[in-house]
Amino acid sequence: MPALTFIAAWTIGAVAAVAVVKLLKKEWRRVNAELDRSRPVRVTDPERAALPELRRDPATGVYRPNR
DSSP states (O other): OHHHHHHHHHHHHHHHHHHHHHHHHHHHHHHHHHHHHHSOOOOOOHHHHHSOOEEEOTTTOOEEEOO
């Protein structure tokens, strides 16, 4: 009879582990979907492309147009 108790406990543990994995998988996908929605979208604005690229001057710390 102790073997039957051991098998039943093992089966319940395995079913619980599968349930936890499914819940974690669902939560993982929900969080990733939320992060994907909040990711900034790249802008392809021609006016922005015409602006000069700025680089930091290491001596003064001021940002100046890239030459």
